[in-house]
Structures are given as C-alpha cells and as structure tokens.
Amino acid sequence: MSRLHAATSTKTALRAPVSAADPVPGGPVPARGTLAGRPRARRARPRQWTALLWVAPALLCYAAFVLYPLGQSIQYSFYYWDGIGTATPAGLANWQAIFTQPELLSALVHAVELIVFYTLIPVGAGLAAATLIRELKPGPFSTVSRTILFIPQVLPLVAAGVAWTWMYSSGGLVNQILRATGLGGITRAWLGDFTFALPAVGVIGVWVMLGFCTVLLLSGIGKIDPALYEAASLDGAGRLRQFRAVTLPGLRRELVVCTTFTIVAALASFDIIQVSTQGGPGYQTIVPGVEIYRLTFLDQRIGQASALGIFLTIVVLLVIWPIQRLGRTD
Amino acid sequence: MNRPGSLRGDRITRTLLLVPLMVFAVIPLLSMFTAALAPQGSNPPGLSWPAHPHWGNFAAAWTAANLSELFGSSVLLVLGVVPAAVAMATAAGYGLAQLRVPGGTFIYGLLLAGLTIPYEALITPLYYDIKSLGLLGSRLAVVLPLAGLLMPFGVFWMRAHFASAEIALTEAGQLDGGTTWQIFRRIHLPLARPAISALTILFFLATWNQYLLPLVLIDNPAKRTVAGGLGAFQGQYGTNTALLCAGSLLIIAPSLVIFLVLQRSFVKALLHGAIR
Numbered sequence: 001m002s003r004l005h006a007a008t009s010t011k012t013a014l015r016a017p018v019s020a021a022d023p024v025p026g027g028p029v030p031a032r033g034t035l036a037g038r039p040r041a042r043r044a045r046p047r048q049w050t051a052l053l054w055v056a057p058a059l060l061c062y063a064a065f066v067l068y069p070l071g072q073s074i075q076y077s078f079y080y081w082d083g084i085g086t087a088t089p090a091g092l093a094n095w096q097a098i099f100t101q102p103e104l105l106s107a108l109v110h111a112v113e114l115i116v117f118y119t120l121i122p123v124g125a126g127l128a129a130a131t132l133i134r135e136l137k138p139g140p141f142s143t144v145s146r147t148i149l150f151i152p153q154v155l156p157l158v159a160a161g162v163a164w165t166w167m168y169s170s171g172g173l174v175n176q177i178l179r180a181t182g183l184g185g186i187t188r189a190w191l192g193d194f195t196f197a198l199p200a201v202g203v204i205g206v207w208v209m210l211g212f213c214t215v216l217l218l219s220g221i222g223k224i225d226p227a228l229y230e231a232a233s234l235d236g237a238g239r240l241r242q243f244r245a246v247t248l249p250g251l252r253r254e255l256v257v258c259t260t261f262t263i264v265a266a267l268a269s270f271d272i273i274q275v276s277t278q279g280g281p282g283y284q285t286i287v288p289g290v291e292i293y294r295l296t297f298l299d300q301r302i303g304q305a306s307a308l309g310i311f312l313t314i315v316v317l318l319v320i321w322p323i324q325r326l327g328r329t330d
Numbered sequence: 331m332n333r334p335g336s337l338r339g340d341r342i343t344r345t346l347l348l349v350p351l352m353v354f355a356v357i358p359l360l361s362m363f364t365a366a367l368a369p370q371g372s373n374p375p376g377l378s379w380p381a382h383p384h385w386g387n388f389a390a391a392w393t394a395a396n397l398s399e400l401f402g403s404s405v406l407l408v409l410g411v412v413p414a415a416v417a418m419a420t421a422a423g424y425g426l427a428q429l430r431v432p433g434g435t436f437i438y439g440l441l442l443a444g445l446t447i448p449y450e451a452l453i454t455p456l457y458y459d460i461k462s463l464g465l466l467g468s469r470l471a472v473v474l475p476l477a478g479l480l481m482p483f484g485v486f487w488m489r490a491h492f493a494s495a496e497i498a499l500t501e502a503g504q505l506d507g508g509t510t511w512q513i514f515r516r517i518h519l520p521l522a523r524p525a526i527s528a529l530t531i532l533f534f535l536a537t538w539n540q541y542l543l544p545l546v547l548i549d550n551p552a553k554r555t556v557a558g559g560l561g562a563f564q565g566q567y568g569t570n571t572a573l574l575c576a577g578s579l580l581i582i583a584p585s586l587v588i589f590l591v592l593q594r595s596f597v598k599a600l601l602h603g604a605i606r
Contacts, residue, residue: 048429048430048431048510049432050510051425051429051430051431051432051434051510052425052431052432053425054421054422054424054425054429054431055421055422055425055426055431055434055437057417057418057421057422058418058419058421058422058441058481058484058485059422059437059440059441059481061418061474061477061478061481062440062441062444062478062481062482063478064474064478065452065456065474065475065477065478065479066444066447066452066478066479066481066482067440067444068455068459069452069455069456069459070447070451070452070455072455072458072459073451073452073454073455076454076455083458129347129348129351132343132344132347133340133343133344133347133348134340135340136344141344141345143593145348145351145352146593146597147589147590147593147597148352148355148356149348149351149352149355150589150593150596150597151355151356151359151586151589152355154535154585154586154589154596155539155582155585155586156538156539156541156556156557156560156582156585157539157541157557158539158541158557158558158560158561159557159560159578159581159582160358162362162560162564162574162578163358163359163361163362163578164358165564166358166361166362166365166571166574166575167358167361167376169571171373171374171375171376171571172361172376173357173358173361173376173377174376175376176375176376176377177376207354207355207358210351210354210355211351211355214351215597264446264448267448268448268449268450270449270450270541270542271541271542271557274541274545274561275561275564288450289448289450289542292450292451292453292454293450293453293542293546296453296454296457297457297546302454302458305454306454306455309448309450309451309452309453309454310451312448312450312451313446313447313448313451316446316447316448317446320446
C-alpha cells in the first residue's frame with residue numbers, strides 16, 4: 001500500500017512548480033464588477049460553491065477515515081489506555097518511551113537499517129545495470145525481461161514473505177545452494193538466527209524492489225538524448241564523468257521516485273516481517289509497524305502504539321521532504 | 331567502450347546483467363512450485379523436480395485454504411472499494427483542476443498531506459472507530475477506511491490528468507451552453523479514460539494485496555482479502571510445506587495471471603504511477 005503513497009509523494013514535488021502557476025482559489029473572491037475587463041475569465045472560471053459537490057465525497061471519505069483517526073492518534077499518544085477502561089493522562093511518557101525503551105528504539109533502528117536493503121541495494125544495482133545497458137531496444141527480450149522483473153512488485157507482500165520463509169527454512173533453497181557450493185558449514189535457519197534474521201528479511205525487500213527500480217531506471221536512461229553522451233565524450237569525458245555529468249542529472253526524477261518509494265516501504269514495513277518473523281527472534285527484526293500492531297492488539301497499550309505511529313509519520317515526512325526538494329530544483 | 335557500433339557487445343552486456351536479475355525474481359516462485367508437488371508432510375528439497383509430482387496437492391490446498399470463499403470475498407472487497415474510490419477520485423480531481431472550488435488549494439494540500447501517512451499510524455484508532463460503529467468483522471470495515479486511504483493518491487492522480495487537459499475545451503463547452511456535468515460527461519470523461527484505467531489497475535492491486543486492514547478489522551480469515559487469507563493459511567499449515575506452497579501459489583495465481591495478461595498496461599501504470 002505504501003507503494004502507492006511513495007510513488008505519488010514524489011510526483012507532488014515534481015509538479016509543484018506547475019501547481020504554483022495555477023490560480024489560487026484560496027484568495028479573496030473578486031466582486032463581479034472587477035472582472036468586467038476580463039469577460040473570458042468570468043465566463044470560464046466563476047467560483048462556484050456547487051463545485052464543492054465534486055470534491056465533497058472524496059474529501060468526506062478522507063476526513064472520516066484518515067484525518068479524524070490521525071487526530072485521535074495524536075490525542076491517544078498523550079494518554080495511558082488499555083482500549084477498554086478509562087484513559088488516564090500520560091503527559092509525554094509515551095513519547096519519551098520511544099527513545100528510552102529498548103524494544104521501541106530498536107524498532108526504529110531496524111527500520112533505518114532496512115533502508116540499506118530496500119533502497120540502497122536496489123537503487124544502486126538498478127543504476128549500475130541501467131548505466132551498463134543504457135539502452136534496451138524494444139523487442140521480445142525487452143518485454144519479457146520487464147515483465148519478469150516486475151513480478152515481485154505485483155504480488156502481495158505477504159506472498160513474498162511466505163515464499164522467502166520457505167527459501168530460508170533449514171531445508172530450503174538457500175541452504176541447498178550453500179551445501180552444493182561447499183559452504184554447508186554456514187547453513188542455518190536464517191530467519192531464526194539472531195545475527196542474520198534482519199539481513200535475511202532485508203533481502204526479501206531487495207527481491208521486491210530490485211526489479212521495479214531496474215525497470216524504472218532503464219526506462220529513464222533510455223529517454224536521455226544520446227547526443228548528450230556523444231558531446232560529453234567529444235569533450236574527452238571518460239565513463240565516470242559521463243555518468244556524473246549526463247546519467248545522474250538525466251535520471252534525477254526517476255532516482256527521486258525510486259528512493260522515495262523504497263524508503264517509505266522500508267520505514268513503514270509490516271507485511272513481510274509480520275509473515276516471516278513477526279519481529280523475532282527476540283526483538284531482532286522488530287520494526288515500527290509490527291511493534292504498533294503488537295502494542296495495540298497484544299499488549300493493549302493504545303497510547304504507546306499511537307505515539308509510535310505518529311512518530312513514524314513524522315520520520316517519514318522528515319526523510320522524504322529533502323528528497324522531494326532535491327527533485328524539485330530545476 | 332560501448333560505442334553504438336558494438337551491437338554484439340551491448341547484447342552480451344544486457345543479457346549478462348538482466349538474466350541473473352530475472353532468475354533472482356522468479357526463483358522463489360519456482361522453488362515453491364517444486365515443493366508444492368512433493369508428498370504432503372515430507373521435507374522437499376529447495377529446488378528439484380519430484381520423481382512423482384503430487385498434483386493433487388493443489389486440489390487439497392484449494393479445500394484446506396477455503397479458496398472458493400476467499401476469492402469470492404476478495405472480489406467483493408474489490409467491487410466495494412475500487413469503483414467507488416475511482417469515481418470519487420475522478421470527480422474530485424476534475425473539480426480541483428477544472429472548476430473553481432472555494433478553498434481548492436487548501437483542500438488539495440490537505441489531501442496531499444495524506445500521501446506520507448503510513449497505514450500503521452492509523453490502524454489503532456481505526457480499529458476502535460470501526461468497533462464503535464459496530465462494523466468490526468464486516469466487509470464494510472475494510473471497504474470504508476481503504477476508500478479513504480486511497481483518496482490522496484487517487485485525487486492527486488486524476489487532478490494531474492485533468493490539469494493537463496485543455497481548458498479551452500471547457501470554455502468551448504460552456505459557449506455551447508453545456509452544464510458542468512455535460513461538459514464533464516461528454517468532453518473530459520472520454521479523454522480521461524487512459525488515466526482512469528491506470529488508476530483502476532493501481533487501486534485493484536492496492537485492494538487485492540491489502541494485508542494490514544483485513545488482518546486487523548476482519549477476524550474471520552474467510553472474509554478477508556486473498557492476501558489476508560494467505561497469512562492465516564500460513565499460520566495454520568506452516569509445517570506442511572507441500573500444502574503451504576501449493577496453497578500460496580493458488581492464492582498468488584490470479585494476480586499473476588491478470589498481470590501477465592495485462593502486463594503492458596500494468597507496467598505502464600506502475601511506471602507512470604511513479605513518474606509522469
């Protein structure tokens with residue numbers, strides 16, 4: 001789900017300059033007389049209260065099921081509440097706990113660590129592949145590879161979790177390959193291993209994101225004018241300089257999208273981890289999403305869950321904002 | 331190095347790079363497939379074609395996972411969410427881009443803010459809200475919040491489309507004496523078809539693959555989405571590898587088939603969902 005979110009928030013920024021040029025409906029309503037000199041404007045775009053009817057259903061639905069619960073969440077975060085009895089004021093205790101309780105803190109640390117797997121590896125590898133291939137001419141190979149690379153992105157994340165739980169199990173393919181290559185000594189039940197559970201979960205994220213990033217960056221690099229590369233190489237630019245001067249700027253929009261999209265997926269991950277490890281062993285793979293679920297439905301600590309949820313939202317905003325700014329500078 | 335002339339070199343590079351990536355993308359699914367054909371209760375190897383494939387596992391998994399009901403349930407949820415959400419998003423996108431909605435900028439900003447809110451941040455209050463509405467366990471418990479959660483993206487998407495549509499078209503329609511509705515219906519709606527079908531695909535994926543909302547808001551796994559049902563199925567048959575793999579593949583199959591049939595529009599929708 002957060003997939004949709006991420007992808008969009010980027011576009012927002014990309015389009016921001018455009019929307020800035022739009023008329024500002026929030027401004028004062030001009031009296032009819034003042035428009036006398038601009039009959040066109042009056043005819044075409046009178047401000048209409050009936051126009052609100054077009055927006056109302058979406059807005060009401062959004063207000064009722066997103067804005068209102070968000071407000072509630074903020075309110076809950078200042079209370080102790082078990083979901084049944086009466087709530088008692090907690091001051092900032094729930095917020096302080098985020099930084100002091102090891103379980104909550106490690107959830108946040110893990111979310112940040114997952115960015116390595118969800119974002120750095122797929123975007124880096126996708127960028128490398130796109131740079132080396134540079135142009136994928138339309139044809140059967142191009143269609144087939146795009147389709148296959150996209151499959152992990154289309155399946156439910158739960159399916160990714162189930163598939164990889166099997167891959168990582170003691171009899172699964174990962175261990176089978178290790179044994180076949182003479183590395184039988186390091187086989188283990190990966191998701192139950194205190195050291196390797198988090199990287200193992202991270203690799204599931206790589207699996208989901210890698211194809212998407214590669215296809216997106218490939219399609220972006222195909223749109224860069226080849227003349228730019230020719231000009232650069234005539235100027236004596238080596239491959240590295242070409243990469244920095246032509247490829248990176250040319251792919252800025254795609255890179256912004258990939259990073260936004262995958263970082264949000266990493267910070268707000270839930271499905272894969274709930275299915276594969278449920279945060280275990282111990283708290284080795286706990287992430288904010290799973291922790292919120294646990295706090296709400298197992299521990300009945302509604303206030304704490306809400307504080308963590310709001311904090312997660314703030315973290316996502318703070319991380320995404322500079323990336324969006326980067327995509328905007330033009 | 332890679333001059334345009336060295337076509338063969340290009341071919342080799344792209345094959346060497348893309349084929350391993352493709353293998354990586356499909357290998358977990360292949361591994362599940364071979365395991366699904368092993369005898370139930372056995373410990374199948376990670377990847378090897380069984381001597382005696384047990385195709386019957388798929389039938390057994392169909393019954394065990396209660397798939398007829400689960401698919402029916404997913405279809406109901408999709409029918410409940412997608413048409414309504416697409417219609418609301420289209421109307422709002424049109425209003426915000428082509429009509430002068432009082433406070434339009436503020437409304438749009440409010441909706442955009444919703445793009446960064448993780449579902450997890452809302453699930454706790456949503457649970458208690460749905461409970462106090464007496465809807466917990468019903469399909470409406472998922473349909474209503476999901477429609478609301480999809481609005482930021484949907485409105486953003488449709489507004490971007492209608493903003494790129496010619497304002498002159500609206501003006502021409504007004505000169506002809508058309509009402510706002512007629513102008514929308516006759517002029518803008520037909521032009522918006524590609525944007526609307528892409529949004530439909532994205533909303534379908536978002537609903538069909540939705541896990542958290544059904545998990546929390548619908549306690550009976552048979553009434554959840556396929557994804558929600560898959561989680562429950564894993565909990566129940568986690569130790570029976572063959573049955574679990576067969577069931578998982580059956581649950582994945584519709585998404586996979588729909589994707590392969592519509593792959594061009596899917597890839598387009600997802601890529602354009604990211605970049606416009």
